[in-house]
Amino acid sequence: MSPPVFLNDLGLVCALGVGRREVTQALFGDQPTGVASSPDFADRPLHVGQVTAPLVSTDALPVPLRSRNNALLLTALEQIRPAVDEALRRHGPERVAVVLGTSTSGIGESEAAILAREASGQLPGHFDVRQQELGSPALALTHVLGTRGPSLVISTACSSSAKSLATAARLLRMGVADAVITGGADALCRFTVAGFSSLDSVSDARCNPMSVHRQGINIGEAAALFLMTREPGPVCLAGWGESSDAHHLSAPEPGGRGALIAMRTALERAGITPSDVGYVNLHGTATPQNDAMESRAVRALLGDGVPCSSTKPLTGHTLGAAGALEAALCWLTLTDEARGRLPPHWWDGEPDPLLPALSLVKPGTALGQPPRYVLSNSFAFGGSNAALLLGRA
Numbered sequence: 001m002s003p004p005v006f007l008n009d010l011g012l013v014c015a016l017g018v019g020r021r022e023v024t025q026a027l028f029g030d031q032p033t034g035v036a037s038s039p040d041f042a043d044r045p046l047h048v049g050q051v052t053a054p055l056v057s058t059d060a061l062p063v064p065l066r067s068r069n070n071a072l073l074l075t076a077l078e079q080i081r082p083a084v085d086e087a088l089r090r091h092g093p094e095r096v097a098v099v100l101g102t103s104t105s106g107i108g109e110s111e112a113a114i115l116a117r118e119a120s121g122q123l124p125g126h127f128d129v130r131q132q133e134l135g136s137p138a139l140a141l142t143h144v145l146g147t148r149g150p151s152l153v154i155s156t157a158c159s160s161s162a163k164s165l166a167t168a169a170r171l172l173r174m175g176v177a178d179a180v181i182t183g184g185a186d187a188l189c190r191f192t193v194a195g196f197s198s199l200d201s202v203s204d205a206r207c208n209p210m211s212v213h214r215q216g217i218n219i220g221e222a223a224a225l226f227l228m229t230r231e232p233g234p235v236c237l238a239g240w241g242e243s244s245d246a247h248h249l250s251a252p253e254p255g256g257r258g259a260l261i262a263m264r265t266a267l268e269r270a271g272i273t274p275s276d277v278g279y280v281n282l283h284g285t286a287t288p289q290n291d292a293m294e295s296r297a298v299r300a301l302l303g304d305g306v307p308c309s310s311t312k313p314l315t316g317h318t319l320g321a322a323g324a325l326e327a328a329l330c331w332l333t334l335t336d337e338a339r340g341r342l343p344p345h346w347w348d349g350e351p352d353p354l355l356p357a358l359s360l361v362k363p364g365t366a367l368g369q370p371p372r373y374v375l376s377n378s379f380a381f382g383g384s385n386a387a388l389l390l391g392r393a
Contacts, residue, residue: 008231008234013075016315050188051222066126069106096177097179101321101323160380165228165240207317209285211350226327235391242262243383244382245385274303277371278306281375299357342365373392
């Protein structure tokens with residue numbers, strides 16, 4: 001049997017705040033926060049999950065690695081830096097890997113540079129086209145930390161950083177590394193907002209998952225980083241599942257077969273049954289097709305009794321960072337020892353009669369103790385599906 005892997009420490013930044021304390025307070029609060037209206041990313045005000053707190057400076061990075069995306073990443077890293085430094089000391093830089101997910105990388109810097117060139121005829125001196133390379137986040141962390149183990153970035157749209165955690169676990173189980181810094185980051189930019197707007201998938205207001213009135217997503221930004229090792233920690237990555245629909249470039253397979261395979265594989269890898277799952281963090285984008293597909297898959301595997309919620313009305317859909325961010329919110333749920341609170345499902349309370357009913361978490365729900373296992377879903381364009389099963393250690 002393969003050795004278990006543990007999520008020993010967590011750093012995160014998103015629209016709910018910076019660090020575990022701030023995010024926990026907002027996540028379990030009695031009013032929805034985070035996502036808010038902004039005029040900065042489209043020709044009309046849209047609700048987005050924007051990080052408004054100051055970020056760690058990227059001045060210590062070479063110019064090709066300076067981006068808001070990497071600033072988000074360094075802000076998350078700062079929170080776990082003592083644990084990472086200790087892992088480097090104990091295992092050596094050759095045995096510490098970096099596995100991340102992203103979809104935007106530094107495309108926002110290219111946007112700003114193009115606008116500056118249109119206005120002045122010249123690209124800004126601080127711009128370097130390498131800022132938008134997808135490998136930039138891993139290069140940034142290896143530059144700062146001096147790691148010399150495997151270093152890579154996965155970019156499979158909205159499943160990117162969920163798949164990065166699965167890849168990190170495989171590296172540990174194979175003995176390729178003794179510690180992995182894993183997670184993901186994505187920064188807000190006009191490119192992604194415009195892209196989803198062209199698909200009529202963006203909501204002007206706070207998104208409304210599973211509602212008959214749902215109109216689309218709110219784009220967000222975030223970074224979440226874990227220190228993952230084989231050494232016991234507060235949360236284990238008990239299982240994961242991945243699948244590919246190969247159904248359509250942007251639309252999910254309507255019956256949810258690929259999503260169902262990913263979820264079932266995660267449970268089978270952990271050796272548990274559906275009845276052991278105490279909470280599901282839904283992909284829950286509030287788009288018509290995704291919510292329909294996911295509700296069918298969850299109902300088919302887990303029935304209608306397991307508590308479920310989408311946290312995207314609070315954080316926005318953080319695209320390549322979503323899998324890691326929502327795993328982080330599950331980590332906070334599993335370590336809420338005092339009350340066992342569950343992330344609420346914020347919506348208008350009007351279900352779509354065409355969707356299978358799910359047990360959506362009401363604000364203030366607390367179990368008295370954390371669930372034993374929680375499942376987190378990430379479903380991407382092209383039918384790239386990933387499900388992560390986290391458990392209390």
